[in-house]
Amino acid sequence: MLVVVTGISHKTASLELRGRLALDEGGALRVAQELLDGGAACEALALSTCNRTELYLYGRDSLAARQAAVERLAQHAGMPVGELEPSLYSYSGDAAIAHLFRVTSSLDSMVVGEAQIVAQMKAAYQQACEGGCTSVVFNRLFRHALEVGKRVRTETAIGERPVSVSSAAVELALQVFGKFKDHTVLIVGAGETSELTATHLKAHGIENILVTNRTFGAAEELAHRVGGRAVPFEDLEGHLAAADIVISSTSAPHYVITRERVERSLKHRRHRPIFFIDIAVPRDLDPEINRVRNAYLYDIDDLQHVVEQNRGEREKEAHHAERIVEEELRSVNNWLRSLEVVPTIAMLRDAVEQIRRAELERLGGKLGDLSDEQRAQVDMLTASIVNKILHMPTVKMKEVAGSQECYLYVDAVRTLFDLRINGSAPERGGDAAAGATGTADPPDATVHHLRGTGTDNA
Amino acid sequence: MAHASVIFFWLAFLLYGAAFAVFLYYLFSRRSAMNSVGLALVVAGVACQTAAIVLRGVSAGRVPVVGAYESLNMVAWSIVLVYLVLELFTRIKAVGLYVMPIVLVLLTVALVEYKAPGGLMPALRSDIVVLHVIVMFVAIGCLYVVGGAAIIYLVEEALLKRHRLGGVLGRLPSLATLEKLVYHATLLGLPFLTMGMVAGIIRAETFNVPHWWVDPLVLLSLGAWAVYLVLLWGRMRADWVGSRIAWLAITGLVVLLVIRFAAVPYLSGFHTYGG
Numbered sequence: 045m046l047v048v049v050t051g052i053s054h055k056t057a058s059l060e061l062r063g064r065l066a067l068d069e070g071g072a073l074r075v076a077q078e079l080l081d082g083g084a085a086c087e088a089l090a091l092s093t094c095n096r097t098e099l100y101l102y103g104r105d106s107l108a109a110r111q112a113a114v115e116r117l118a119q120h121a122g123m124p125v126g127e128l129e130p131s132l133y134s135y136s137g138d139a140a141i142a143h144l145f146r147v148t149s150s151l152d153s154m155v156v157g158e159a160q161i162v163a164q165m166k167a168a169y170q171q172a173c174e175g176g177c178t179s180v181v182f183n184r185l186f187r188h189a190l191e192v193g194k195r196v197r198t199e200t201a202i203g204e205r206p207v208s209v210s211s212a213a214v215e216l217a218l219q220v221f222g223k224f225k226d227h228t229v230l231i232v233g234a235g236e237t238s239e240l241t242a243t244h245l246k247a248h249g250i251e252n253i254l255v256t257n258r259t260f261g262a263a264e265e266l267a268h269r270v271g272g273r274a275v276p277f278e279d280l281e282g283h284l285a286a287a288d289i290v291i292s293s294t295s296a297p298h299y300v301i302t303r304e305r306v307e308r309s310l311k312h313r314r315h316r317p318i319f320f321i322d323i324a325v326p327r328d329l330d331p332e333i334n335r336v337r338n339a340y341l342y343d344i345d346d347l348q349h350v351v352e353q354n355r356g357e358r359e360k361e362a363h364h365a366e367r368i369v370e371e372e373l374r375s376v377n378n379w380l381r382s383l384e385v386v387p388t389i390a391m392l393r394d395a396v397e398q399i400r401r402a403e404l405e406r407l408g409g410k411l412g413d414l415s416d417e418q419r420a421q422v423d424m425l426t427a428s429i430v431n432k433i434l435h436m437p438t439v440k441m442k443e444v445a446g447s448q449e450c451y452l453y454v455d456a457v458r459t460l461f462d463l464r465i466n467g468s469a470p471e472r473g474g475d476a477a478a479g480a481t482g483t484a485d486p487p488d489a490t491v492h493h494l495r496g497t498g499t500d501n502a
Numbered sequence: 503m504a505h506a507s508v509i510f511f512w513l514a515f516l517l518y519g520a521a522f523a524v525f526l527y528y529l530f531s532r533r534s535a536m537n538s539v540g541l542a543l544v545v546a547g548v549a550c551q552t553a554a555i556v557l558r559g560v561s562a563g564r565v566p567v568v569g570a571y572e573s574l575n576m577v578a579w580s581i582v583l584v585y586l587v588l589e590l591f592t593r594i595k596a597v598g599l600y601v602m603p604i605v606l607v608l609l610t611v612a613l614v615e616y617k618a619p620g621g622l623m624p625a626l627r628s629d630i631v632v633l634h635v636i637v638m639f640v641a642i643g644c645l646y647v648v649g650g651a652a653i654i655y656l657v658e659e660a661l662l663k664r665h666r667l668g669g670v671l672g673r674l675p676s677l678a679t680l681e682k683l684v685y686h687a688t689l690l691g692l693p694f695l696t697m698g699m700v701a702g703i704i705r706a707e708t709f710n711v712p713h714w715w716v717d718p719l720v721l722l723s724l725g726a727w728a729v730y731l732v733l734l735w736g737r738m739r740a741d742w743v744g745s746r747i748a749w750l751a752i753t754g755l756v757v758l759l760v761i762r763f764a765a766v767p768y769l770s771g772f773h774t775y776g777g
Contacts, residue, residue: 198535204672215672219662222676314741317677334663337743346665353668 045384046106047185049143050113050134051091051098054154057131064121067092069171075099075116076177084112087182089172091147093164095154100144102181106136141185141376145369148193150202157202157358162193181383185376192372199368202361205354209323210241212350214248216342217289217319228252230287232280232301233294234266237323241291242270254283258294281305285312291321292328303332306339321347382445384454389441391463393434400430504561504619510554511575515609517547518582522602529599529673540598541589548582555579562619567635570615576636577762578608580643584687588647597675597683600650630705638698642758644691645730648684649755652748655680659745681744684751685737692730699723719765719773726757 052065067075072090076099079088085103092098099117103109114132118125135143146152150161169186172178178186197203206212221227229245231238234257242253253272257263263274275283284290284305294300301320310318315338322329322343334341404426411419437457444453457463521543528536555575559566566572585601658674661667667674675683706714714720733750736742766773 201531216662216667218676219658219667219671219674220677222678222682315743317744337745340662342665349665350668350671354671 045102045104045181046109046137047140047144047181047380048085048101048103048106048109048113048134048136049098049140050110050132051096051117052128052131053096053098053133053152055152056133061121061131062095062097064123065092065097065117066094067097067120069167071120072168073171073175073177075120076172077175079109079112079116080177082112085109087179088177089168089182089186091165091168093161096147096152098147100140100182110134110136138373138377141380142369142373144185144189145192145372146366148189149196149365149369150193151196151362151365151369155207156362157204157207159197159203162190162197165193166190181380184379188372188376192369195372196365196368200361200364202358202365205357207351207354207358209344209347209351210237210244212347212354213241213291213321213342214244216340216347216350217245217321218248220317220319220340221288224249226252227288228254228286229289229291230254230256230283231266231270231272232256232290232292232328233296233324234262235293235323238291238293238321239266239270241321241323242272245289246271250289254287256280256283281309284309284318287318288316289319289321290329291323293323294328295324296328297326299330300328301333302330303336306330306333306336310336310338381447381450385441385445385450388454388457388463389438392437392457392461395461395463396430396434400426504558507554507557507561508616510550510557511609511613514547514551514554515606515613517543517550518602518605518609521547521598522606525599525602537598544582544586544598544602548579548586551575551579551582558619565632565636566619567632567639569617571612571617572619573635573639574608574612574615576639577642577646578605578612580639581605581608581646584643584647584690588683588687597651597654600654601647604646604650628705630701630708634698634701634705637694637701641691641694641698642762644687644694645726645754645758648687648691648730648751649758651680651683651687652751652755655684655748656745656752659748677744681747684747685734688730688733688737688751692727692734695723695727695730699727717773719761722757722761722765726754726761729754729757 052061054062057065067090072092075090076088079085079099079101085101087102089100090098091100097117099113101109101113114125114128114134117132118128121128143152148162148165150156150158153161165186169178169182169190173183206215218224224245227250229242229250229252231242231253234255246253253267253270254275255263255267255270255272256275256277257266258277260274260276263277266272267274280301284301290301292300306318306320310316317338317340320329320333320339320341322341325344327343329341329343331341331343333339404423411422414422441453441457444450521540524536524540524543528540555566558572558575562568567576581601582605585598589598654674655677658667658677658680662677702720703714705711729750733747733754736750737747
């Protein structure tokens with residue numbers, strides 16, 4: 045049994061292809077269910093964000109599972125498999141789990157360290173779980189993956205530093221004001237970055253947004269979009285006195301705000317600090333403003349510089365995060381390996397028990413003169429012999445569960461006793477403790493193990 | 503008892519040192535769990551230091567505020583308490599990194615000046631002197647924190663102006679926070695300083711200490727008191743820039759340090775018990 049993942053991401057596919065393969069909520073669940081119904085896998089999950097569409101499968105035959113997934117994706121995109129194939133990546137076994145962990149840790153994201161992916165993964169998992177597409181392995185695996193994502197965020201600083209110009213501007217303003225309460229932001233001129241920055245500021249609690257522009261109509265339009273108020277351009281100095289943060293991005297060829305203007309406004313506002321952000325090229329704000337006490341001026345180059353530095357920091361943190369992923373991979377691998385042991389032991393016991401019963405039945409006629417009590421004793425005797433013989437193999441199997449060589453033992457036992465899997469290993473949507481054959485109870489240790497992780501099953 | 507006290511002192515010293523290392527690591531690594539780890543170390547440290555102070559007091563049979571070792575220990579202790587109160591009960595966070603070095607330096611000087619607990623000289627056997635000394639320690643604890651915050655304020659402001667904040671962006675307390683810290687800690691410290699000075703004057707008057715007002719320590723304290731008063735007044739006027747307030751706080755800190763490390767051991771006429 046192996047975990048397989050196949051899909052496309054921003055690293056392998058164009059925006060256009062990503063758009064064609066994107067799955068909405070219902071679509072993701074439908075794809076997963078179809079793959080299960082097709083018998084390609086016994087657990088399935090589809091993840092679709094704007095940067096990736098991936099199918100996770102758990103099945104006996106990893107190649108068949110992958111093939112089914114690829115065909116399903118191609119069908120969804122409405123293109124032949126051959127055309128889709130070059131844009132696909134596929135991993136199986138350890139590599140697939142490592143990929144899952146890297147995705148939830150945002151190490152595979154377009155912007156390393158972005159926070160959305162954990163929520164997206166969580167939603168995808170919850171949906172698959174409620175739709176009955178996940179069971180023992182995926183319930184455990186995806187919850188573990190979400191934990192890994194969380195761990196990476198708390199133990200590394202991967203998502204801490206802003207890596208866009210607008211968020212860097214907000215971060216710098218926060219360094220001055222601490223927390224936005226009754227602060228006012230003034231937007232001079234209209235531009236995409238200033239709009240974005242205003243939106244960021246708003247998300248951080250700024251409520252008063254003033255917008256001014258030489259053409260009042262443009263100011264009104266932007267004010268409407270960002271939920272602010274348009275004010276006349278002629279009274280710029282008065283607004284400066286009210287503003288704590290000024291974002292400027294006009295197309296004026298000269299300075300719109302000079303040092304003298306700032307000095308006068310600061311006097312009006314009793315020298316409370318003003319934070320200036322100049323996004324315009326050529327500059328709108330006189331660089332001399334930065335020399336005024338309690339006025340801080342950052343232009344687009346300064347902000348870009350901050351962003352560059354932060355990118356570098358994130359790269360460094362990413363190395364640390366990779367180590368966490370490796371560590372977590374080891375721990376989940378042990379569990380996956382031990383998972384194979386449980387049904388094998390159960391199957392072995394089942395097979396031997398069947399032989400015992402068959403033999404007793406065959407002897408039935410010859411034991412005719414025995415009393416019921418004697419019959420019971422024969423039954424007990426045979427059962428006890430079987431148990432004694434199976435005791436040591438069971439103990440040894442439990443011992444090797446989780447070790448690297450676990451597969452060898454599982455294969456040996458299955459070959460020697462000719463144990464065949466009937467149907468899929470863990471039953472779909474079934475109880476976490478139900479083994480492959482569903483007849484004998486798995487060893488206690490593993491039952492606890494599974495139940496322990498199955499309690500927060502949402 | 504005196505031995506146990508020293509052992510606890512060392513434990514506290516090591517815990518504060520560890521906390522400082524953790525805070526430093528926090529600054530550069532940005533692992534958010536680290537601040538809590540550092541905080542836990544400080545709490546453990548202050549518990550040990552409290553034990554050290556109590557045991558010292560018990561072994562000496564008096565309030566342990568006599569001599570350089572005991573008084574510096576007390577100052578460090580009150581600084582840590584002020585820090586913990588700020589960290590746990592206000593929204594002023596992440597100043598541990600800057601408080602710990604001050605505490606460590608004070609404790610190192612205290613260690614150098616270590617003397618076995620001795621008896622109390624007759625002039626100090628008075629309730630009002632005990633009150634005077636304890637209140638002064640609280641005031642000094644607060645005002646050292648004020649000075650520390652002011653230094654960070656000025657450094658951070660300079661970094662912001664020069665666009666060099668890079669590595670510590672989002673890690674240093676914001677300028678607004680530091681300004682608030684300076685204001686609140688002064689607001690807390692100045693009344694204690696006033697109370698301590700009044701208690702001292704009452705003591706001097708009751709016992710007819712001759713010319714107590716020409717003592718350098720008394721004059722310097724009066725100077726520090728005036729500086730902090732101006733600071734509060736300036737802050738309440740609300741049109742002084744933060745850096746002016748910060749420079750005042752640093753002036754106050756310098757005066758306090760002169761008192762502590764020059765006036766008490768070398769200059770004062772009758773405050774010499776502080777050593």
